[in-house]
Amino acid sequence: MTADLSQLVKAYDVRGVVPDQWDETLAELFGAAFVQVTGADAIVTGHDMRPSSPGLSRAFARGAAARGVDVTEIGLCSTDQLYYASGAFGLAGAMFTASHNPARYNGIKMCRAGAAPVGQDTGLTEIRELVESWLDAKAEAPTAQAPTAQAPTAQAATAQAPISDATPGTVVRRDTLQDYAAHLRGLVDLTSIRPLKVVVDAGNGMGGHTVPTVFAGLPLTLVPMYFELDGTFPNHEANPLDPANIVDLQKRVREEGADLGIAFDGDADRCFVVDERGEPVSPSAITALVAARELARYGGKGTVIHNLITSWSVPEVVRENGGTPVRTRVGHSFIKAEMAASGAIFGGEHSAHYYFKDFWNADTGMLAALHVLAALGGQEGTLSALVAQYDRYAGSGEINSTVDDQGARLAAIRAAYEGREGVTLDELDGLTVTAADWWFNVRPSNTEPLLRLNAEARDEQTMTRVRDETLKSSEPESRAPPRTPVLKPRMG
16 A cells, blocks of 8 residues: 555554555554664554454554564553553553544554653654655565464565564463453552442443443442444444533433443543533543542642643642642643653643553543542532532633634734733743633644634633634634533532
8 A cells, every 4th residue: 555654643643544544564564663663572562442453453463573572462452451551561562543533543552661652752753754664665565464363473574674583573462451450449549439320431432341340349330331342433433522422421320310420432541521410520620639639649749740721720729739730731742751750640631631650650541530439439429519629610611713824823812912911921832821810722733724722711701701802813714613512610
């Protein structure tokens, strides 16, 4: 196939349509390039439930093993389960998933030993360049081979990549689900929680595989939704960030009279929460709640990372609980890098990614979900009452505007606010404008002609005014529909 790696290799991962943009032949090259760039002598691989995932994963393993590297395959897993294996075994890893993207997509999330991220600035660019050099050499493609449990031979990858004199590595299978679940439960005190009724929407994704084991033995009445593993996503997209995809969960929570609902995305590394009324709980409120609990575990001291579009509530709660908040750019590579540099105990993003020092600084929505269960089950009140103390302001959610010239529109917004009394501007990530009672951030998309707006204020009326005024500055282009929920404020 003719591959355009500029469209396939993103800032943090590999992701594209199968087989239009990539296939097993290319996956094999990525496997060879991954081990050459990282210098790993052993790796671990896992994959989600998409129809193309097992074949891509096996091809990657062939490419790695052909370079003399031993491969541990853990098979079906969530992304954070792969991170667990990388951390626990001390191995570089590759997870085959396209997360919340539609069924025809697939991708690779790669990490070094200890779940350290491999992104654009930490090896992914070099991997792309190496694969491109092999493609440019126009080497003959290998004969297709059916995936087997035996160790792959060297012929497949070396037919495309430069010939390696290494003895082919071995490929072994290993089940990590029980160990992963035990590790997570060991990080949260769940011994004294009261019985809870929880509805979980796995979206036909990997949550259907991991939740029954992680939640086993807890005093929960579990109401499962869409636990059948099906990478065609027959019920709804496995993207809870879109309000349309949590409608079923909200309805079921109300019908069941449940204490809460939890939705996972396709690779189950993010969790979204709705309260007993079926109302969505802001990821910022979850970040603040978990931050308070992690600070308590660490004796009321520690650094907590949050990106610049989480709520004002997050740094406030961190300080109130003895911690030090650190503000970063949006994106997991920035969060993980800052966590490693500062020794932070926890980090959270508006997109429902939650990072833990005790999980190798990697993100795990499942551990965040256990914290919510422990917090709710450790007292007698409702979830809506519990999170009210962490959800203090009125937020817009993320609103995407289609623009013809991102730079010009961003400059126009800057000009509209620059010089105003009592207003400060910063450009840590896009443009953030802050006043005493409100703030907003506008960031350009790296892949689409969009500007992304997040606004927050001390009351709904002010937030609406600031939001609309800022959106007006990006006209006359049309605005795309909001891609994240517009959350109702809970004033604390």
